[in-house]
Amino acid sequence: xxxxxxxxxxxxxxxxxxxxxxxxxxxxxxxxxxxxxxxxxxxxxxxxxxxxxxxxxxxxxxxxxxxxxxxxxxxxxxxxxxxxxxxxxxxxxxxxxxxxxxxxxxxxxxxxxxxxxxxxxxxxxxxxxxxxxxxxxxxxxxxxxxxxxxxxxxxxxxxxxxx
Amino acid sequence: xxxxxxxxxxxxxxxxxxxxxxxxxxxxxxxxxxxxxxxxxxxxxxxxxxxxxxxxxxxxxxxxxxxxxxxxxxxxxxxxxxxxxxx
Numbered sequence: 001x002x003x004x005x006x007x008x009x010x011x012x013x014x015x016x017x018x019x020x021x022x023x024x025x026x027x028x029x030x031x032x033x034x035x036x037x038x039x040x041x042x043x044x045x046x047x048x049x050x051x052x053x054x055x056x057x058x059x060x061x062x063x064x065x066x067x068x069x070x071x072x073x074x075x076x077x078x079x080x081x082x083x084x085x086x087x088x089x090x091x092x093x094x095x096x097x098x099x100x101x102x103x104x105x106x107x108x109x110x111x112x113x114x115x116x117x118x119x120x121x122x123x124x125x126x127x128x129x130x131x132x133x134x135x136x137x138x139x140x141x142x143x144x145x146x147x148x149x150x151x152x153x154x155x156x157x158x159x160x161x162x163x
Numbered sequence: 164x165x166x167x168x169x170x171x172x173x174x175x176x177x178x179x180x181x182x183x184x185x186x187x188x189x190x191x192x193x194x195x196x197x198x199x200x201x202x203x204x205x206x207x208x209x210x211x212x213x214x215x216x217x218x219x220x221x222x223x224x225x226x227x228x229x230x231x232x233x234x235x236x237x238x239x240x241x242x243x244x245x246x247x248x249x250x
Contacts, residue, residue: 136212
């Protein structure tokens with residue numbers, strides 16, 4: 001492949017990020033916490049989960065597994081800095097209902113288990129379990145396309161990034 | 164270079180929301196280079212979410228913020244006020 005072919009193919013090539021959870025995919029603006037809903041942390045998408053296992057949305061490296069297990073960030077091999085935040089205000093649980101399955105600096109593959117959580121217990125305690133996945137370095141991408149208003153299984157496309 | 168410090172009062176420490184708010188605040192000063200470190204650790208760019216979250220700063224730990232650029236003293240004081248109010 002010549003350099004021009006590479007140039008053009010990479011230009012039109014969308015980097016896929018897959019759903020870390022099964023559930024209903026909605027606009028990030030539907031998240032009531034303004035940190036997410038107003039895109040302060042970056043652009044992205046949100047899932048109302050129907051599963052309780054958070055899987056890696058791409059190949060990459062774990063940057064920050066919060067010791068509370070309520071959130072995890074990773075850098076994709078394609079350069080996206082991704083934050084997945086399970087539910088809102090869940091930091092206050094200090095780890096209760098969350099089990100961590102990956103550690104800082106660990107290389108992970110798409111679909112690898114990162115966190116398990118007790119979804120029903122969170123709901124029973126009154127937490128909003130909507131789970132935003134945002135691109136913290138949104139400025140590094142020309143376009144970020146959320147694929148919303150559909151029900152997905154974990155592993156299906158939910159975000160497309162173009163540099 | 165202007166330097167300020169702040170001891171984290173928030174019992175939840177530097178989680179996603181305060182990290183985002185700090186980055187938003189620091190980004191108001193494009194003319195300045197702003198770094199933040201915790202307890203003498205490696206400084207990170209205060210305008211990048213991932214770095215600020217990775218500080219994993221907890222309640223009781225000391226944040227050090229350094230500001231370099233135009234009006235650095237004023238900017239440092241404004242950041243100190245911001246931290247007092249939010250973290």
